[in-house]
Amino acid sequence: MIQSLFTPFLFQSTAQAITPILFAALAGVLCGRVGVFNLALEGQILVGAFAAIVGSYFGHSALVGVAAGMAGAAVFSLILGYGATIFRGDPVVIGIGMNLLASGLTAYLLRVVFGVSGTFSDPNVVGLGRITIPALVSVPVLGWAFGRQSALTFAVWALTALISVVLFLTPVGLRLRGVGEQPAAAGALGIDVARYRSVTVLIAGALTGLAGAQLSLGAVSVFAEDMSAGRGWIAVVAVMLGRNNPLYAAAACVLFGFADAIGVNLQSHGLPSQLTDIAPYVATLLALVISHRRRTRASLRSRQSAPATEREGQRVGATNSPPLDD
Amino acid sequence: MSAFSSALKLAGDRLRIPPVALAIGFAALVGAALILVSGHDPMSAYVEIAKGSLSFEALPDTLNWATPLVGMTLAAAVPLRGGMVNLGGDGQLVIGGLIGALAPLFLPGHGALGATVGLALAGLGGGVYAALAAWGEVRHGVPMLISSLLLSYPAIGVTSYLARFPLRDVSTGLPQTLMVPSDARLYVLSGALNVGSLLIAAIAIAVVFVDQRTSAGYELRMRGKNPHFAKYGGVQLARQAVRTMFASGAIAGVVGAIIVLGSQFRFIDGALVTPAYTWSGLMAALLVSGEPVGAIVAGLFFAALQTGGFAMQRETSVPRVLTLVLQAIVILFLAMRRGLGRRT
Amino acid sequence: MAEIAAAGIVKRYGGLIANDGVVLSAERGEIHGVMGENGAGKTTLMSILFGLQAPDAGEIRVRDAPVCFRSPIDAMAAGLGMVHQSFKLFGSLTAWENIVYGAEPKRGPFIDRRAARDRVAKLSEHHHLAVDPDVQVGDLSVGVRQRIEILKALYRDARILILDEPTAVLTPPERDALFAVLKNLASEGRTVLLVTHKLHEVTAITDRVTILRDGRTVANLRTADTNAGEIVRAMTGRNVNLKVAKRPLPPGDTLLKAVDVTIASPSGKHVVDHVSLTVRGGEIVGIAGVAGNGQNELVEALVGLRNSDGGSVEICGRDVTDADVATHRAAGLAYIPEDRAAVGSAAEASATDNLAMGFHRSAPLASGPFINPSAFAERARALIRRFAIRIASERTDVGTLSGGNLQKIVVARELSHESPALIAEQPSRGLDVGATEYIHEQLVAERDRGRAVLLVSAELSEILGLSDRVLVMFEGRILADLPQERANVQNVGLLMAGRGAEAG
Secondary structure, three states: OHHHHOOHHHHHHHHHHHHHHHHHHHHHHHHHHOOOOOOOHHHHHHHHHHHHHHHHHHHOOHHHHHHHHHHHHHHHHHHHHHHOOOOOOOHHHHHHHHHHHHHHHHHHHHHHHHOOOOEEOOOOOOOOOOEEOHHHHOOOOHHHHHOEEOHHHHHHHHHHHHHHHHHHHOHHHHHHHHHHHOHHHHHHOOOOHHHHHHHHHHHHHHHHHHHHHHHHHOOOOOEEOOOOOOHHHHHHHHHHHOOOOHHHHHHHHHHHHHHHHHHHHHHHOOOOHHHHOOHHHHHHHHHHHHHHHHHHHHOOOOOOOOOHHHHHHHOEOOEOOOOOOO | OHHHHHHHHHHHHHHOOOHHHHHHHHHHHHHHHHHHHOOOOHHHHHHHHHHHHHOOOOHHHHHHHHHHHHHHHHHHHHHHHOOOOOOOHHHHHHHHHHHHHHHHHHOOOOHHHHHHHHHHHHHHHHHHHHHHHHHHHHHHOOOHHHHHHHHHHHHHHHHHHHHHOOOEOOOOOOOEEOOOOHHHOOOEEEOOEEHHHHHHHHHHHHHHHHHHHEHHHHHHHHHHHOHHHHHHOOOOHHHHHHHHHHHHHHHHHHHHHHHHHHHHOOOEOOOOOOOOHHHHHHHHHHHOOOOHHHHHHHHHHHHHHHHHHHHHHHHHOOOOOHHHHHHHHHHHHHHHHHHHHHOO | OOOEEEEEEEEEEOOEEEEEEEEEEEOOOOEEEEEOOOOOOHHHHHHHHOOOOOOOEEEEEEOOEEEOOOOHHHHHHOOEEEEOOOOOOOOOOEHHHHHHOOOOOEEOOEEOHHHHHHHHHHHHHHOOOOOOOOOEHHHOOHHHHHHHHHHHHHHOOOOEEEEEOOOOOOOHHHHHHHHHHHHHHHHOOOEEEEEEOOHHHHHHHOOEEEEEEOOEEEEEEEHHHOOHHHHHHHHHOOOOOOOOOOOOOOOOOEEEEEEEEEEEOOOOOEEEEEEEEEEEOOEEEEEEOOOOOOHHHHHHHHHOOOOOOEEEEEEOOEEOOOOOHHHHHHHHEEEEOOOOOOOOOOOOOEHHHHHHOOOOOOOOOEEOOEEOHHHHHHHHHHHHHHOOOOOOOOOOEHHHOOHHHHHHHHHHHHHOOOOOEEEEEOOOOOOOHHHHHHHHHHHHHHHHOOOEEEEEEOOHHHHHHHOOEEEEEEOOEEEEEEEHHHOOHHHHHHHHOOOHHHHO
16 A cells, blocks of 8 residues: 555645645745734635636636736735734734635625636636646656646745745845844834835735635636635644744645645545545644644743734734743 | 725714724625625615514524524634634534534433433533643643644544444435434424524523633633733633633534534534534624623624525525625724724 | 034823923033933933934934934934834844844845945944854843944944943943943044933943933033032932831741752753742842843742742742742732733733732632622722722723832732732832832831842842842842841942952
């Protein structure tokens, strides 16, 4: 069984499963770096997926679909961009609200625009298509994973590298990192914190749009209600595990993508999908437990206020709940 | 949109419109635009919502729909009162539902006793599952906000598997368990209303009472206002978190069992999760930061909105999922407006 | 021509007038002291000069040109630099990243790291501000962080440098080094505005001093022509006596005892290093020390907010080592925390609820698991009367209260426990003279009732004025245990700097 599990197909579906999660995780990393806790990834992906389908259907082109996905998710992310900066709303509440809004709005528009409920597919929707790299296809592992994939599957890794370079080697990156850690200090040095935040959230929104486009136009050309199916939440965890570092977050995504792909593979061995579908979540939970277990031991149990970013991430309603333990 | 909502805020301050009313007004406007997009008349759609939820004939339906929704509102409000968020209501709901469906089938005990045992075990199951997330946070530092949600997926997956395979009622061809014996079903009061509604009302009263009149409620409220203060004052935060989450999960579990024993009479895969009681309840609780009385009112309001949504879809063919959008807009609007007030 | 001049500055916050026609003028190359008690309006004035807040009225001129700063960016462009009391640094970034932040040297699209590091190294050498450019700031001591803040301003070529209470966090040797740097900067033609409320600093280093009281400029003196008495009178309008009258009292039983308490930081360093102490009934034991020498961690271990890595704690003879707060309190400990807003109270809760904490599980406020709301309110009203707390009603949220009244809420609650042992941490920080005196009287009254009081304060005068015994804490250790008669500003000051041998 093990042998029949580690097939080229497993690596292909791993690379495929990673793509949307990693796009969303990169978005979460960017938001986290500027101190905006983004819990809305799930909803943003969904909006991106729907907008991509709409774009592809009416534009008769996958490219238009991808552009529409990015634009749609970016516009949607304005709620977080403005809500968490200018309006100083609670990012947790805004995130939860946005996820619900995305779920309701896409379901509503699905009925209004296409007149169907549940799922929508149509020959007019142009999928992304796969790029085949003949030289790579037969190379074990790497070739299996990347020999034949959608352009977005390649793009996500290029973006991971690009975002890492921007964050750690350029002035803009330095400023972003500072804005998240000590907004007051950044502001005192002439950085327009609100602007950095809202622009970053907007760009992150476009990234989640790519995640959505990969979902609805990547492997299959179909939109289903709530098709993000928890990927945004897994991305949130990847951001946490990766501590806002794009490379670490990518590593976490690889783990989850692999778990997802194994789940899918096990299905073809006769395991019911209801059980195999939970594989990435179980992997995510285990990763969380293992990583935090080590961290709790070392962390100082201080009563001093948590840093602003951390606190902001944990605020709910008008209340303040930094991590505390007895 | 920002300029528009600032203008609304200004108008609100001048005319002293309460923020909640302002939020509902704003949501109604956005909703009207969405209805227009679909080619229908917003006014008639809203009239249908009102008629379909608040008219004399519709009221029992609204109350019936409100039973699980207010229940899940309470499940969300209890931890929220202490500044904690339980995003795992769906998982606790299905666990409670499945236990509620199985207990009368497989445990000895007839009639009301079977139902009571089912409800109690459902509460226990949901409570333990929710407490697991709290335990993970206090013991291992895994943030409850995320772990409670992630725990939902395995719960939903496993219960779905059980209902589809080992426990399936093969005679129906649908993914559902066997019917519970008719004597173990909840006593019907009239029409669609059953004892479950009274049970939720009793839980609501209990939550309000604990909040206002017990030391535990006081400690939870203080934690919600400032956890550092609570800890400094001697509140044992870890134990409190586990207990609070247990209570929250227990309510969710009981709600699951009430739906199963009161209206569906079996565990049907997806039937507890699809109506999104958990999320509507969480919204209602967030609306008032977990203050129980306000949360109950908000839960009733959302229940009316959703019940009216059915009538709207029937009469005007505007998709009823619009009501979910309206709810989300209300909460987003309030989250931002509250932020405005906090700004100084 | 004045380098910087402010005239007629007015700033109101609601009903409170923080600045009421303030006048200030400093010459090029001058070290100019800005003095005043807490709440005199110093910090408000500096915020206005640096563009953090807009004045309601008044004019600011830099080198005779009228300016209107809408933000610190404008102020920096005009050649101002500010070192805030609480540093504004990024802990996860390196020293050089902190310094060049927002004005990075570039090569192509990238930061020119070498150029950045070189410039920082040169600046640091030129101004004798020793800083390793590549160290992560989060790991650095307060003194080094302050040097980085000064370098940040100098990197932007600040001609006018504002320092807000820069010595509050420094040991005496660090302070002397800072003063040498400031003198150097002045000799280069830069202007230094030194905000402080410490008399000896003004006389030691400034050329002139502007004194604020109640939001007004009350004096502008040439330091060489004045004396300490004149400055104090200008600041307070009266002669103050910090000594509190205490009657001699034979010490009673040991009520609070710590043996070899040790706390390690994540890096393994001993933040608290085998600290032993005893406090007996009827005495106030003061722990003196510059902030950040382990006092916070020690107190957290003593009250049960943190586990220790070794040692034991006893309250009224009961071993409470590593037990939770509730156990400590039950054993007989009350605690006035350092941060009354973040720890000592819940801003969005009413005075009733704030005053009930700790009493909510026993009669008369509770019976069994139930609480009695009218008993809650009654108790709150009684305490508000007894401690003369100025609050609209017991239902008012305490977030609306002034610092002094909020502290009274905390003190009222903790003292009404009538616990045998009391720990008071920075009890008068940020309070005006009247509130400070009141708190001090309460602490002495506790002592006179035979209770054990452990006072932790960075304010040396408070320690010396109240304590029967003085412990000095430095780098996690207790360096000395001095009876009141043998403790004075000189020897405790030296001990606080870690120079035990010289203190004798």
